[in-house]
Amino acid sequence: MARKLIRRFLPDAATVKEKPALQFLGDLLHDPNLFHLNRHSVSLAFFFGVFFAFLPVPGQMVLAALCALWVRCNLPITLALVWITNPLTYAPIFFATYQLGRWILDAPSVGSPTEHNWAWLMEEFAIIWKPLMLGSVLTGFVIGGLGYITMQLFWRWHVIRAWERRKRDRSSRQ
Template sequence: MARKLLKRWMPDPTNVKKNPSLHFLGDLRHDPNLFHLNRHSVSVAFFVGVFCAFLPIPGQMPIAAIAALLVRCNLPLAVALVWISNPVTIPPIFFATYELGRWILQTPEIQFSIELSWEWVTTKLVKLWQPLLVGSLLSGIFFGTLGYVTMQLFWRWHVVSNWRKRQQMRNDTRENR
């Protein structure tokens, strides 16, 4: 069931491998672990995707893809999970990670408003980047690990549940004879 559920939303591996924009990966794109759905590859993909979602930098999807290639986990799932941080969720996520980093580093609170200008980057962002980075990395590690453990437990629970159902069905058919 868990595999079937995930497979329903996953892109077809042959289409992904044939994508011309991925030819630079060479033989890496033919690694079966990058598209395999098992407890290990899915759990590690959850860690990679959730961790990268908390990185306060642009280009989270390519970073997740490269990390998935390096650790040989499910590539499409790792890249898709990056969308936890999307235009709607980025402000509260990064505000919370900034506050966590500020609390850990014991830095004073800075009143600011975000502006898309070079002046804002050179004056305000210079003061904000350390707490934001520390909070983001710690949050990414925490929630990535939480996603990893949750998928490990969910997958195990699902397998045991299916074993018990099959065992119960076997017992029922024996009793009906």
Template sequence: MAKKLFKRLMPDPYKIRNHKSLQFLGTLLHDPNLFHLNRSSVSRAFFVGIFVCFLPLPGQMAIAAFGALWLRANLPISAALVWVSNPVTMPPMFYACYQLGLWVLGAPSRPFEFELSLDWIIAELGALVPPLLVGSLMSAAFFGCLSFLVVNQLWRWHVARSWQRRIALRLEKLKQLK
């Protein structure tokens, strides 16, 4: 099961709580849900991680970590999931978000001509940022909620299937005893 794999890969909570650079958080890291692998903390971690990976901001891991603290989600999973948006996947993700933002705002698509200069960046930033932010926030909300629901339902399905297997094994043992 994936739970055993996650447990093996997750860092030691004691080391994280006592890390020198995280001492400013005080007792926030002592919440047990931040490191437990249960349905609610993992599904919230997927929401946080996937939501943050769609935001075109630097420091996504830190943002996801604070989101996990705020929502009491699994901290390592939240921080790791932001790597869905990595240097390979970022261009297509953010281009799709930009196109979604253009469609939602009803703005016309503009031809893209790149020039490496500060004047070009300042001139184009005003036209690029609003559609990108709108599309990114909509995608973040949609895919974050979708991942929350999918993980939640998969977890329930797996638990129900495990219980059915246990019952079937017990019935089989009872039949063998008779």
């Protein structure tokens, strides 16, 4: 079943609950929905994990964890998916989302700096933040929505395949 496939890659709920760094959350981590593997919980985790991965803000994992606690979806999957943007992938992802936002807003292109310094960064940030955020939010919604739909369809396909296999096994025994 899909549950067994996903469970292979996730940490045990008891292990996560015992982490000293997470003790400040208290009883929030004892909600079974945060670690339950069902179609709804996993699909929501895919949506929110991917959505927060595409946001160019500090503390993506904290925001994703708070959202997972709020909507009560699978916490480990949500946090794992935030790592879609990692030190190897964030530059091309955020460049693409910036270009999408710039295209939608019809914003001018940013010129290359003659010297990289803090003043140049602050000046250019005032120009690029709107296209970057718009492109990132739109991309996060679209790809997160595709992740949600894909997980719903994958889960359903996996269950139907298991039903057919059991039906075939029962008919072969008779």
